[in-house]
Amino acid sequence: MEKSAINGKKIAAGKAIGYIKSGMTLGLGTGSTAYWAIQGIGELVKNGLSVRAIATSKQSEALARELQIPLIPFSEIDHLDVTIDGADEVDEHLNLIKGGGGALLREKIVASATKFYIIIVDQSKLVTKLGKFPLPVEVTPFGWELTMRRLTALGCNPKMRMTDNKPFLTDNSHYILDCSFGSIDNPALLHEQVSGITGVMEDGFFINMADVVIAGSPDGDAEVIVNASKK
Numbered sequence: 391m392e393k394s395a396i397n398g399k400k401i402a403a404g405k406a407i408g409y410i411k412s413g414m415t416l417g418l419g420t421g422s423t424a425y426w427a428i429q430g431i432g433e434l435v436k437n438g439l440s441v442r443a444i445a446t447s448k449q450s451e452a453l454a455r456e457l458q459i460p461l462i463p464f465s466e467i468d469h470l471d472v473t474i475d476g477a478d479e480v481d482e483h484l485n486l487i488k489g490g491g492g493a494l495l496r497e498k499i500v501a502s503a504t505k506f507y508i509i510i511v512d513q514s515k516l517v518t519k520l521g522k523f524p525l526p527v528e529v530t531p532f533g534w535e536l537t538m539r540r541l542t543a544l545g546c547n548p549k550m551r552m553t554d555n556k557p558f559l560t561d562n563s564h565y566i567l568d569c570s571f572g573s574i575d576n577p578a579l580l581h582e583q584v585s586g587i588t589g590v591m592e593d594g595f596f597i598n599m600a601d602v603v604i605a606g607s608p609d610g611d612a613e614v615i616v617n618a619s620k621k
């Protein structure tokens with residue numbers, strides 16, 4: 391990974407943890423940017439901050455355990471105060487594409503239960519229109535070939551995500567189809583169309599979910615972009 395990208399991510403994460411207060415319930419994101427936020431939360435917990443958290447992936451859960459961040463199940467709560475997560479692309483309306491790390495389903499469940507959803511990125515993730523990054527779509531292994539043809543009919547070129555020459559399996563034992571649509575004019579409409587296909591468990595569009603996006607730059611600045619439509 392490029393050094394400048396790492397710095398921007400860490401700077402955004404550092405700014406985001408400023409929103410956390412003792413007593414809060416937190417959602418912990420997934421990926422190399424969320425990693426820095428979890429590290430920061432671990433440091434705060436070490437210094438006496440009292441929070442409880444739900445992680446968006448087995449990987450982030452393992453990191454949280456290592457840092458002794460108290461974890462709780464959804465049986466104990468029905469909302470989270472703050473979630474900090476990364477994104478693969480952020481457009482001008484703060485719509486997102488997520489799922490580059492394959493955690494989109496858990497990430498969306500956590501996001502949907504969150505009162506204040508903070509997205510942290512390095513500046514390179516800010517785009518005018520979504521779509522350069524292929525849209526991750528989580529699908530059931532049963533019938534995936536049919537689901538893939540239905541996705542293709544929406545105008546994309548889906549590719550099965552692979553790891554070690556085998557289909558990548560999500561934490562929920564599903565496949566991921568990465569769908570290249572090119573520049574997307576109406577992400578909300580496409581989200582409805584994709585998520586309406588039987589066999590699609592979740593897609594990587596996060597439409598109007600972020601309350602704030604924090605974009606870090608390698609020179610140490612962090613731009614805080616507030617979602618005016620969610621105020």
Ligand code: 5RP
Nearest residue numbers: 421422423476489490491493
């Ligand atoms: C994982 C995600 C990540 O937040 C997204 O892929 C960004 O990752 P990174 O912070 O490593 O660039 O959605 O499913």
